[in-house]
Amino acid sequence: MSGLCAAHELAKQDVACIVVEARGRAGGRIAVEHLEVSGSPPFSAAVDMGPSWFWPGQSHLAQLIEQLNLGSGVYPQHSQGLSVIEYANGAIEKAPGVASMAGSNRLDGGMQRLIDTLLEQMGDTCELRLNSQLMSIAQNSQGVVSTLQRNGQQQTIESTCVIVAMPPRVVSHGVSFEPALTEQERVGLESIPTWMAAHAKCVVIYEQPFWRLQNLSGDAFSQLGPLVEIHDASPRAAEQYALFGFVGIEPLQRAGSLDAIKHAAIEQLVRLFGEAAAQPVAIHLKDWSLDPHTCTSLDIASAGGHVQRVSLPVSHQSSGVVWAGSETASVGGHANGYLEGAVESGVRAAHQVMAQLI
Ligand SMILES: Cc1cc2nc3c(=O)[nH]c(=O)nc-3n(C[C@H](O)[C@H](O)[C@H](O)COP(=O)(O)OP(=O)(O)OC[C@H]3O[C@@H](n4cnc5c(N)ncnc54)[C@H](O)[C@@H]3O)c2cc1C
Secondary structure, rough: HHHHHHHHHHOOOOOOOOEOOOOOOOOOOOOOOEEEEOOOOOEEEEEEEOEEEEEOHHHHHHHHHHOOOOOHHEEEEEOOOEEEEOOOOOEEEEEEOOOOOOOOEEEEOOHHHHHHHOOOOOOOOOOOOOOEEEEEEEEEEEEEEEEEEEOEEEEEEEOOEEEEEOOHHHHHHHEEEEEEOOHHHHHHHHHHOOOOOOEEEEEEEEEHEEEEHHOOEEEHHHHHHEEEEEEEOOOOOOOEEEEEEOOOOHHHOOOOOOOHHHHHHHHHHHHHHHHHHHHHOOEEEEEEHOOOOOHHHHOOOOOOOOOOOOOOOOOHHOOOOOEHHHHHHHOOOOOOOOOOHHHHHHHHHHHHHHHHOO
16 A cells, blocks of 8 residues: 555656555455355455544545545444453453444545555556565665565666565565665664564355344454454445454464364354344454564564554665654654554655656
8 A cells, every 4th residue: 555655656746656566466465356256146245354444534544545536435434333342251341432433434445445546546657566576675775675586586777766565574684675674774664563564354145234234234343253353344235235344363372273272163143143244255363473574473463552652763774775664653643553544654755756867
């Protein structure tokens, strides 16, 4: 998101760029999964396995949504009805007023819509190079030489500037610099946790919104798990209904048990929302801790969270290396770590590049 926002901003000024992406798709932590649903007729359900929400007051994201003409697709997170609380002793309570995501917004088509529209609008000014893993950044008198690994082949790109829009820990673990980063700079990068990197999200699709029909919002909080925080994930156009939950089992403990967790999640949804929950039409679990382009061993080892201070390498900045990515955005409020921060830092990085090109 951050890299594409930077490219989109550069494209508006006719500044050519190449977006280098390690995965075979664009979007990073914004990730849509297409699930085949056996209904009559069968259909393909698109579910967002990364971010779902944004909030009033996130001005950079609001501005982008407006620029991309997606404003009519904004709708509020469903939160009407009672929430369900499951205590450690198995007791279940239904309570009003604890829907923690009430007031947040979602986007028709999911967050992938932002990525698809950014790509559409960028046109030919920027090239998207998928399956291309950045390995190193070296500086010379002309600018910056980036070395990539693409389909087993090494490629180099010479450019005036490079915007590094990757999670700082992923940079520290996978990209070498010439001249090398100082120890202090490397430690600084590693001190910035990647927001939500070690989480796992489970989405369950149903034919009917049976929770809504019982005056339940779909929000649930559980001390038993495996899902600890559950919300309604249904799209606005109700061709399918869904609940999703964050898995409350530590990454190392859930390794190799994803099918068992899915099974236990359905049993839990039956406890919380009734027998109808036993008949999902599709279920998908995405464990981000298994994804090396997002999550490092440091994110698996520690609880994560947001930083109080962003400590980025300075030694390369005067000569063409510009930092972006949500984890480099303003701290405090709903920016650093969030989609808002990805947009804020991407746009800021593009302006830094344009200032260097003058
Ligand atoms: C489960 C989950 C739920 C979330 N929920 C929310 C939410 O509801 N609201 C919200 O605001 N935020 C949420 N977030 C956070 C949000 O997803 C991020 O803030 C945002 O997507 C970050 O965008 P980014 O472009 O900065 O980073 P990323 O999306 O991480 O992009 C970095 C890119 O760099 C690529 N890359 C990595 N290594 C290399 C390499 N060596 N070479 C080339 N490319 C490389 C990656 O593939 C990726 O595309 C959530 C995140 C997760 C995982």
